[in-house]
Structure formats: structure tokens, C-alpha cells
Amino acid sequence: MxxxxxxxxxxxxxxxxxxxxxxxxxxxxxxxxxxxPGPAPVSTRPSGYGSVFLARDECSSFGTTSFTEVPCTSERAAARVVARYEGKVTDGPSCPATTDFVLHISESGPASDEDGDGAVPRGYACMRKLEPPHPGDxxxxxxxxxxxxxxxxxxxxxxxxxxxxxxxxxxxxxxxxxxxxxxxxxxxxxxxxxxxxxxxxxxxxxxxx
Incomplete structure (x- = not known):
């Protein structure tokens, strides 16, 4: 920015x-x-949890090179999706004001299907950490x-x-x-x-x- x-x-x-x-x-x-700069890699990896990969109110884990979707009740859960948009960050809506970091989601083919249509569209998820400190505050x-x-x-x-x-x-x-x-x-x-x-x-x- x-x-x-x-x-x-x-x-x-x-x-x-x-x-x-x-x-x-x-x-x-x-x-x-x-x-x-926040802990946001350039891509994420679907985990098979949920009908839509990293939909609003779902959670992700932290990883060294990628993030995966996990149940929010999991001990691996580290951040929650507060907003989710398709396309590029530069072309789409702004994240909510108190977003801690943004996950950039790479487009994926049928092997990483999220809803049965054979693809995970390119997009971004606005993330809020489950525990403080919150850099977005x-x-x-x-x-x-x-x-x-x-x-x-x-x-x-x-x-x-x-x-x-x-x-x-x-x-x-x-x-x-x-x-x-x-x-x-x-x-x-x-x-x-x-x-x-x-x-x-x-x-x-x-x-x-």
C-alpha cells in the first residue's frame, strides 16, 4: 500500500x-x-474442509509457506475470515478496517475443487487473528x-x-x-x-x- x-x-x-x-x-x-508487512503468503492450499474454501467466518491455520482451512474449534485455528472476495486485492473491495492481514488465494484446478465445479477461483480473504495482539487495531x-x-x-x-x-x-x-x-x-x-x-x-x- x-x-x-x-x-x-x-x-x-x-x-x-x-x-x-x-x-x-x-x-x-x-x-x-x-x-x-504481515504474515500473508502469496497463495493458500485448500484442505477439503467446508463447501467453499475460506468462506466468511471460517478459520485458517498458520504455516511456513501456506495456510490451510481448519475448523475454528481446532487447536490449529489461528485466524478467522471476516470478509472474502474474488479477484485481485487491487481491483476488489477494501478489507474491513480492523483486518490483521490478507490471504491471497491462488486459482486452483479440479484437484482442489471447493464446491463441485472443478475450480477454486482466485481471490483474497481478510483475516482477523483469534488471539491478540491484533496489528489491525x-x-x-x-x-x-x-x-x-x-x-x-x-x-x-x-x-x-x-x-x-x-x-x-x-x-x-x-x-x-x-x-x-x-x-x-x-x-x-x-x-x-x-x-x-x-x-x-x-x-x-x-x-x-
Missing amino acids: RASSVCRRSGGMVCALLLASAALAGCDRWSGSGAE PGGGGGPRTVVGDCVYGAGRGQVRETACDGTGRKRPEYRVTSAVTARSQCPSATELYVELGGTRPVGCARPL
Whole structure:
């Protein structure tokens, strides 16, 4: 989840993304955001459990190279599907805000049939871990989406990345997203960074920590 970002003064002069606060007067700043990488492999392997592979409210186990579907009552169950979509993540709906990670499901042939039609379609499952910590929670430092309450740090090249607000992440938090609005003009006056969130309120208003 990355986006190029620029900061422009009223006269059209481009500013660097993370300037000292003293240099921010009169400067609008916009940044794309990216979550820390989560435990999501590029494909999953059907296990034969359930009529639809990783349907909503079903569970998966963790593996070193793949995930398998297991009963949610199993001791191997590690995460639950909170939403399931066909196609590519970049082309489909966004996962719920508190999703911990996303599973990318590879298309499979008749040997991995899920419902009798001879194929498992390509898609993705939005997953929520059964046990804390939850990186998708506000301030948790991960998840596929940036939400109000999350903290970010400058990652260079006009981008920011999420990190845990409590300082337990790999990077120290520099800004916290305090609100989400439809336009930058609606952000509080203390806002120093605009973070791209997506959705119906796509602008995140962030303050320095």
C-alpha cells in the first residue's frame, strides 16, 4: 500500500515530505501510507474442509509457506475470515478496517475443487487473528489499512509506514492519525501531515508525537 506524495507551498514550490516543524508554515503535506508487512503468503492450499474454501467466518491455520482451512474449534485455528472476495486485492473491495492481514488465494484446478465445479477461483480473504495482539487495531502497527488512531513514520520517497503507537515496533512513531475527513480543508489547524486512507473519508489528519 504505497503512494507517491508531495508537499506544495501556495506558490507551487515542492517541499520535502518530512521537514522540521519550523519549516512547515504554509505548507500542505500529503502522504500515502503502508502497513508493516504481515504474515500473508502469496497463495493458500485448500484442505477439503467446508463447501467453499475460506468462506466468511471460517478459520485458517498458520504455516511456513501456506495456510490451510481448519475448523475454528481446532487447536490449529489461528485466524478467522471476516470478509472474502474474488479477484485481485487491487481491483476488489477494501478489507474491513480492523483486518490483521490478507490471504491471497491462488486459482486452483479440479484437484482442489471447493464446491463441485472443478475450480477454486482466485481471490483474497481478510483475516482477523483469534488471539491478540491484533496489528489491525488502531495503533497496532500493522494491518492492510491505515485507520484513525494509527501511528506512522517517514519511510522516504514521500511515503509513510505504520508502526505501533506504543513504541514496540521496528520504528519509532512520528505522527498519529487523529481524524478522517473528506477533504484536507476539514482537518484541524494542528494537522501537519495528510495521510491517504481511502474509503468514504479518504483524508487522514495526522499530528506529530
